[in-house]
Structures are given as C-alpha cells and as structure tokens.
Amino acid sequence: MLSTTEKEAIDHEIGLVPHKRATVIEALKIVQQHRGWISDDSVEEIADYLGISPAEVDSVATFYNLIFRKPVGRHVILLCDSISCYVMGYKGLYAALQHKLHISFGQTCPDNRFTLLPNACLGCCDHAPAMMIDKDLYRDITIEQLDDILKKYA
Amino acid sequence: MMTERPLTRNIYPDRPPMNLKEYEQTGGYAALRKVCSSMDPAALQKLVQDSNLKGRGGAGFSTGMKWSLIPMDDKAARPKYLIANADEMEPGTFKDRLLLEGNPHQLIEGMILAAYAIQADIAYVFLRWAYHEAAALIRKSIQEAYDAGYLGTDILGSGFHLEMYLHTGVGRYMCGEETALLNALEGKRATPRAKPPFPQISGLFGKPTIVNNVETLCCVPHIVNNGAAWFKGLSYSEDGGTKVYGVSGKVKRPGAWELPMGVTMRELIEEHAGGMKSGYELKGVLPGGASTDFLTTQHLDIKMDYKSVAAAGSRLGTGTMIVLDSGTCPVGFVHNLQHFFAQESCGWCTPCREGLPWVEKILLALEKGDGKPEDIELLQMHTQFLGPGNTFCALAPGAMEPLQSALKYFMEDFEKHVEHKKCPYD
Ligand SMILES: Cc1cc2nc3c(=O)[nH]c(=O)nc-3n(C[C@H](O)[C@H](O)[C@H](O)COP(=O)(O)O)c2cc1C
Ligand code: SF4
Ligand code: FES
Numbered sequence: 001m002l003s004t005t006e007k008e009a010i011d012h013e014i015g016l017v018p019h020k021r022a023t024v025i026e027a028l029k030i031v032q033q034h035r036g037w038i039s040d041d042s043v044e045e046i047a048d049y050l051g052i053s054p055a056e057v058d059s060v061a062t063f064y065n066l067i068f069r070k071p072v073g074r075h076v077i078l079l080c081d082s083i084s085c086y087v088m089g090y091k092g093l094y095a096a097l098q099h100k101l102h103i104s105f106g107q108t109c110p111d112n113r114f115t116l117l118p119n120a121c122l123g124c125c126d127h128a129p130a131m132m133i134d135k136d137l138y139r140d141i142t143i144e145q146l147d148d149i150l151k152k153y154a
Numbered sequence: 155m156m157t158e159r160p161l162t163r164n165i166y167p168d169r170p171p172m173n174l175k176e177y178e179q180t181g182g183y184a185a186l187r188k189v190c191s192s193m194d195p196a197a198l199q200k201l202v203q204d205s206n207l208k209g210r211g212g213a214g215f216s217t218g219m220k221w222s223l224i225p226m227d228d229k230a231a232r233p234k235y236l237i238a239n240a241d242e243m244e245p246g247t248f249k250d251r252l253l254l255e256g257n258p259h260q261l262i263e264g265m266i267l268a269a270y271a272i273q274a275d276i277a278y279v280f281l282r283w284a285y286h287e288a289a290a291l292i293r294k295s296i297q298e299a300y301d302a303g304y305l306g307t308d309i310l311g312s313g314f315h316l317e318m319y320l321h322t323g324v325g326r327y328m329c330g331e332e333t334a335l336l337n338a339l340e341g342k343r344a345t346p347r348a349k350p351p352f353p354q355i356s357g358l359f360g361k362p363t364i365v366n367n368v369e370t371l372c373c374v375p376h377i378v379n380n381g382a383a384w385f386k387g388l389s390y391s392e393d394g395g396t397k398v399y400g401v402s403g404k405v406k407r408p409g410a411w412e413l414p415m416g417v418t419m420r421e422l423i424e425e426h427a428g429g430m431k432s433g434y435e436l437k438g439v440l441p442g443g444a445s446t447d448f449l450t451t452q453h454l455d456i457k458m459d460y461k462s463v464a465a466a467g468s469r470l471g472t473g474t475m476i477v478l479d480s481g482t483c484p485v486g487f488v489h490n491l492q493h494f495f496a497q498e499s500c501g502w503c504t505p506c507r508e509g510l511p512w513v514e515k516i517l518l519a520l521e522k523g524d525g526k527p528e529d530i531e532l533l534q535m536h537t538q539f540l541g542p543g544n545t546f547c548a549l550a551p552g553a554m555e556p557l558q559s560a561l562k563y564f565m566e567d568f569e570k571h572v573e574h575k576k577c578p579y580d
Contacts, residue, residue: 016319017341017359018359021340021341022339022340022341022359023341024341024342025324025338025341026341028324029322029324059343060341060342060343063326063343063344063500064323064324064325064326064344065324065325065326066283066324066325067324078284081490081493082245082246082444082490082494083245083246083440083444083476083487083490083491083494084245084246084402084403084408084476086486086487086490087402087403087404087476087477087478087479087482087487088402088403088404119284119325120243120245120325120327120494120497120498121243121244121245121246121247121444121494122284123242123243123247123248123250123251123282123284123285124248124251125245125246125247125248125400125402125408125474125476126248126400126401126402126408126409126410127408128402128408132284135286137286137287
C-alpha cells in the first residue's frame with residue numbers, strides 16, 4: 001500500500017496536470033525517495049493508484065536510468081564515465097574504487113554501504129574527473145582523495 | 155578591451171547567486187516591467203527576431219522564427235506552454251549549469267518574457283536530475299518571483315497570467331530532444347515524436363508549445379533592455395549576441411567563458427584555456443559537444459559561430475569543446491563516445507538501436523587488438539546507414555559525426571590498431 005505521505009505527494013502532482021497518467025514519473029520518484037528503490041509491488045501499487053496497467057508503469061520505470069528496479073546500498077556512487085572524464089582518467093578512479101570497495105559497476109557492497117554505478121556526463125567536465133555520491137558532487141578527484149571522501153559515508 | 159558579457163556579468167564563482175532583491179538592484183525584472191507596460195506580444199516577437207538570436211541548444215534555429223509559428227489568435231488551443239530545456243546531458247557540456255546555478259532569476263525572467271511573447275499560460279523548467287543545487291535555487295527563485303508578483307495572475311497589471319513549475323528528470327539523454335522531452339513531461343518514455351505536427355501546433359498534452367534552451371532564454375531580458383542592434387553588436391559575426399563557450403580536456407585551465415559570438419577556436423584554447431598542459435599537443439577538437447565532427451589544428455583560426463564551424467565541416471553545437479590530446483588514443487576516445495550513444499539510444503528505430511551497439515563493439519575490438527581490416531570499412535558503412543535521414547531523430551546522426559570525422563582525420567591510428575594488433579597508445 002502507498003503510504004499517506006506518498007499518496008499526498010502524488011495527489012499534489014496530479015493536481016498540476018490534465019490527467020493522472022502524466023504523473024507516472026513523479027510517482028516513481030516519490031516512491032523511490034521513500035523506499036530507496038522500486039520493487040514489483042511498488043510498480044503495482046503505483047499502477048493501481050493511477051488507474052493504468054503495471055506493464056505501463058514498468059515500461060516507464062525501466063526506461064530511465066535513475067529509477068532503480070533493484071535494491072541499492074545506503075549510498076549510491078555515480079562515477080562519470082563520459083568523454084572529458086575519460087580523457088582525464090576516470091578509469092584510474094574506477095580501478096581504485098574497485099580495489100577499495102571490492103565491487104564493480106552495478107554491484108552493491110555486502111554490508112550494503114555503497115552501490116557503484118557508471119553515469120553519463122555530470123555537467124562539470126571542466127573539473128573532470130567527477131563523481132556524485134548521493135546528492136554530493138565531487139570534482140577534480142584524485143585517487144589520493146578517495147579515502148577521505150568515502151569516509152564521510154557510513 | 156573589456157568585452158560585454160551580459161549573461162554572466164553578475165555570476166561569481168565563489169558567491170551564491172543573487173536573490174530576488176539583488177537581482178532587481180542590478181537591473182533585474184526591468185525588462186519584464188518594460189514589456190508589461192509598453193510592448194505587445196507581436197512587438198516582443200519582432201524584437202527577438204530582429205536580434206538574430208539563434209537557439210543555443212545545439213541546432214541553432216532562429217528563436218524569433220520559432221516563436222512566430224505559435225498560433226496567436228483567440229481560437230488558439232489553450233493552455234499554451236513554454237518550456238526551458240535544462241536537461242543538459244550532452245557529454246562535454248557544462249554551460250547551462252553555469253547559468254542555472256549562477257543566476258536563476260535571469261532564466262526565470264527570460265522565461266516569463268518568452269511566455270509573454272507567445273502568450274503561454276504555463277511554463278516548465280525541465281531540469282536534469284543531477285543538478286541538485288540548481289533545483290533548489292530554481293525552486294526558491296520561482297517562489298520569490300510569485301511573491302513579488304512576477305508570476306501568477308495579472309502580472310504587473312498587464313492582464314497576463316503565468317504559472318511556472320520545476321520538473322526534474324530521471325536521467326536519459328533523450329529527454330533533451332524536444333519532442334521526447336514532451337513525452338517525458340507527460341509521464342511517458344522519452345521517445346521522440348514524428349514532426350509534423352510541430353510542437354508549436356501540437357506539443358505538450360497536444361497544445362501549442364515552445365521549447366527553448368536555457369542559454370537562449372537567458373539572452374531575452376538583455377535584448378529587451380538594450381535592443382536588437384546592441385545584441386547584434388555584441389557578436390563578431392552575423393549571429394547575434396555572446397556565447398557561453400567552454401573547453402575541457404588536457405588544457406591548462408579548463409572552464410567556461412561568455413565571449414562575443416565568433417571568437418576563434420585558437421583564442422579559446424590558447425588564451426582562455428591557457429593552452430595545452432605541458433607534455434601534450436593538440437590533436438583534435440570536438441567543437442560543440444560529443445555529437446559534433448572533429449576539427450583539427452588546421453582549423454584553429456575559424457570563428458566559433460554557426461556558419462563558420464559548419465563551413466569547416468562540423469557544428470557549433472553547444473559551443474563547449476572537448477580537446478583530444480596527443481597522448482589519448484582517438485579510437486578509445488571515439489569508443490567512449492559510442493558507448494554513451496549506444497546506451498542512450500531510445501530503441502525506437504532499428505538502425506540506431508542495432509547499429510550503435512555494433513559500432514561500439516567494433517571499436518572495442520580495435521582497441522583490444524582484435525580488429526580486422528574489414529572493420530574499418532564496416533565503421534565507414536555505419537556512418538552512412540546511421541546518417542541524416544535514416545533515423546527517427548538526430549541522436550544517431552549526431553553519434554556518427556565524431557566517428558566519420560575521426561575516420562577522416564585519424565585513419566592512420568585506426569589502421570595501426572589493426573596492423574599491430576594492439577592500441578599503440580597503451
Ligand atoms: C538527443 C538530443 C539531445 C538533446 N539535448 C538537449 C539538451 O539537453 N538541452 C537543449 O537545450 N537542447 C537539447 N537538444 C536540442 C533540442 O531538441 C532542441 O533543439 C532545443 O532544446 C531547442 O532550443 P533552442 O531553439 O533554444 O536551441 C537535444 C537534441 C537531441 C537530438
Ligand atoms: S535515432 Fe536512436 S534515439 Fe533517435 S528515435 Fe531512433 S532509436 Fe531513438
Ligand atoms: S564528461 Fe564527466 S562531467 Fe562531463
């Protein structure tokens with residue numbers, strides 16, 4: 001069941017558009033914000049609430065990169081793998097992260113601390129290489145800084 | 155000589171952006187007052203057309219012309235929409251972030267003016283999910299604008315009404331393509347729509363809609379304040395205004411700078427970006443983001459405007475350039491780009507959905523030393539198959555631009571990978 005808070009947030013979005021269906025993406029964002037990811041149950045609950053089929057909700061959910069259809073760790077690391085960061089050496093950072101966390105792209109630490117994902121250009125190519133952890137942006141990163149950065153996330 | 159930089163004059167890297175009051179103190183919302191008291195929508199449309207403002211989102215289409223296609227009579231379908239495209243996700247592009255984080259009220263004022271010109275009822279900022287700081291700033295600034303009476307009903311007594319909302323995306327390059335953006339705003343997958351009908355006639359929820367880039371909209375208040383002739387005079391070329399240019403890669407001072415439209419590539423790289431880092435030479439440049447053709451050292455003196463870059467065989471695109479240096483393998487560089495495009499293909503049409511992953515695989519094989527001589531021909535073929543006219547939207551043709559030009563300028567590097575059965579840069 002969608003919680004009251006989730007429903008209220010979705011209702012607010014429904015009020016802004018001509019028909020309920022248009023709020024699928026907003027609903028997915030709202031539910032993910034509360035639950036961390038979108039489970040099959042979440043898909044069905046959203047579909048039910050908006051009066052559309054679960055398949056329709058899922059086709060939208062799976063299309064977008066930042067809707068997680070699998071559980072993620074407490075913190076999500078998004079390492080930019082696009083061109084300026086490629087030129088400036090994101091691969092070295094990736095190798096160092098793999099070594100430190102023992103996970104590769106798409107994986108989550110066994111203690112659930114981090115999920116590591118590649119991400120397209122973060123829009124700060126003049127400060128490459130760049131990565132985001134949760135909502136925090138890190139720029140001009142060197143391998144030496146990684147330990148200090150990771151320490152902040154328990 | 156100090157050049158004028160209206161868009162970034164009040165942006166300081168170490169200071170938070172101006173709040174409403176500070177923005178007003180530096181002349182903010184004067185353009186809106188002027189328009190509300192003394193200009194009708196047709197006059198504003200004409201002013202922007204006369205200024206020669208061209209869209210800064212990549213295609214360089216005349217903004218005044220675009221607006222003029224919106225139905226303006228009483229029978230026009232309502233509500234009409236104005237959308238700021240702030241989905242900036244073209245790899246190597248970081249100019250809209252500067253404007254969004256640096257001066258959010260400038261964008262909002264530009265949007266209100268654009269909405270007035272087309273008599274829109276509802277405006278959206280379609281913002282990329284990753285720009286969390288911009289999201290907070292824009293949310294706050296929209297509220298300030300409502301509180302000051304610049305948004306809502308009967309704005310400044312003009313009888314004009316406008317509601318404005320922030321929408322944040324959930325990560326997909328295709329959301330930046332204007333018709334796919336409309337689908338995303340309707341809660342659908344971000345696949346493009348067939349044109350015609352054009353968004354001006356049938357856009358968001360089937361209603362007349364204009365989509366403009368952030369930088370385009372930020373120019374509008376300055377055009378209103380200072381006039382079309384002034385705006386044209388800012389530029390070194392026939393396209394009006396300044397441009398927020400950027401340089402990234404192995405240069406001494408990567409960054410973004412607002413400069414007269416039409417500065418040379420040499421000035422950008424050598425003066426503003428400080429030249430190449432020591433130990434590296436310039437080998438090539440993508441002048442306007444990942445989906446533009448390479449230019450090389452022979453092109454350094456061309457002007458960075460729409461016409462001149464096109465004449466040299468590429469596109470101004472977003473005006474944020476990525477530098478390929480002598481220590482970076484062009485094949486690996488292009489492989490990285492094609493990985494991005496293959497991943498972001500929306501899958502709607504076959505040549506792109508099937509072709510891009512194939513291109514990516516061939517390039518990876520070359521990088522690993524498993525390439526065959528035929529592979530280079532296959533790549534050439536794909537640049538035709540996925541070229542303009544063969545796919546539903548501009549993503550695939552855009553993806554082919556850096557590939558076809560890499561094959562033209564750096565063929566020797568491709569051949570060496572095949573001959574030596576390894577990457578010569580490793
Ligand atoms: C795949 C693709 C992605 C695009 N991404 C963006 C973008 O992030 N921002 C943008 O302003 N325009 C983007 N565009 C261009 C838009 O379709 C559209 O031309 C532009 O927003 C129009 O604004 P303008 O006339 O002010 O330039 C993209 C185009 C394509 C084909
Ligand atoms: S060219 Fe690619 S991105 Fe564009 S519609 Fe076709 S499949 Fe989708
Ligand atoms: S390429 Fe990494 S931030 Fe743009």
